Amino acid sequence: MLLFWLKWRRQRAMRERAVLFVFLGVVLTILLASLVLTLEPSRRIAVFDEPSDWQSAVPEGWLVRPEAVAGLDDADVVSYVIGYASGKEAGVALVVWDRSRARYVVSDQRALADIDPRLSFVTSVRATAPGAGASPAAEVTATISDGTKADFFVVRSGNGLRVVQMVDGGGNLGPAVFVHGLLPDGQATFELRDVNGDGAVEAVTRGVFQDLNGQAGGRWSSVDVYVWRNGRFEYDKELSWALTTEAVMFPEPSGAPVDTNGRQQ
Numbered sequence: 001m002l003l004f005w006l007k008w009r010r011q012r013a014m015r016e017r018a019v020l021f022v023f024l025g026v027v028l029t030i031l032l033a034s035l036v037l038t039l040e041p042s043r044r045i046a047v048f049d050e051p052s053d054w055q056s057a058v059p060e061g062w063l064v065r066p067e068a069v070a071g072l073d074d075a076d077v078v079s080y081v082i083g084y085a086s087g088k089e090a091g092v093a094l095v096v097w098d099r100s101r102a103r104y105v106v107s108d109q110r111a112l113a114d115i116d117p118r119l120s121f122v123t124s125v126r127a128t129a130p131g132a133g134a135s136p137a138a139e140v141t142a143t144i145s146d147g148t149k150a151d152f153f154v155v156r157s158g159n160g161l162r163v164v165q166m167v168d169g170g171g172n173l174g175p176a177v178f179v180h181g182l183l184p185d186g187q188a189t190f191e192l193r194d195v196n197g198d199g200a201v202e203a204v205t206r207g208v209f210q211d212l213n214g215q216a217g218g219r220w221s222s223v224d225v226y227v228w229r230n231g232r233f234e235y236d237k238e239l240s241w242a243l244t245t246e247a248v249m250f251p252e253p254s255g256a257p258v259d260t261n262g263r264q265q
Helices: 002-048 237-249
Strands: 069-072 079-086 089-098 103-111 119-128 137-144 149-157 160-163 165-167 173-175 178-183 186-193 202-210 219-229 232-235
Touching: 069 137, 079 119, 079 137, 079 149, 089 119, 089 137, 089 149, 089 160, 103 160, 119 149, 178 202, 202 237, 219 237
Parallel strands: 069 119, 165 232
Antiparallel strands: 069 079, 079 089, 089 103, 119 137, 137 149, 149 160, 149 178, 165 173, 178 186, 186 202, 202 219, 219 232
């Protein structure tokens, strides 16, 4: 009888220990689950509302320089315009947040050769506002094979990229590509600045050219101003004339007098 009682006590103790282990396991599981649920919303917000891993969208083989990336704050989640090079092709691409897949994807791209055959490689991309009322845009600087550079602009249109157009002084419509740097017959500069004090920037190209057909050493200046209208750059004759006149009347020092036609003798 005593032996039976001792055996029963031993079995009861084992059952109590087993119940205790199960209870402790359940408690630990609840505590871990609570911790995960507490941290998970923050993690989900970081992933879905403020994603930053746009690099994961870059296709294998693309070369993207850090200075050739610009964020466009034109939606609830930032999109990116990147300049890329891949083999013999170079261009710009739009990287957007795909909510259905919860990651960034390349939604559109434009080869430089399709924008302007002279363009060869993207050196920088900057976020900018090209004019009053303009959507956030990316100003892209690209090299030209002869060593000069050119700036052009792209804006996001849905999940696509739209190359900003321009109407030049002759009324011709085409991509707004502004060449600057050393040219065979002179030098040109390009900038966005407010030239008439209206609070909006204009696109300004300024050139100082050698008069190859006139007197040796003669130079002449020209300034073209493009204002932002109808979602594109349009040549402004009055502002261009005013700034060209200013450049003629107040030229940069060169050691030579300027005649009434703006030519330095």
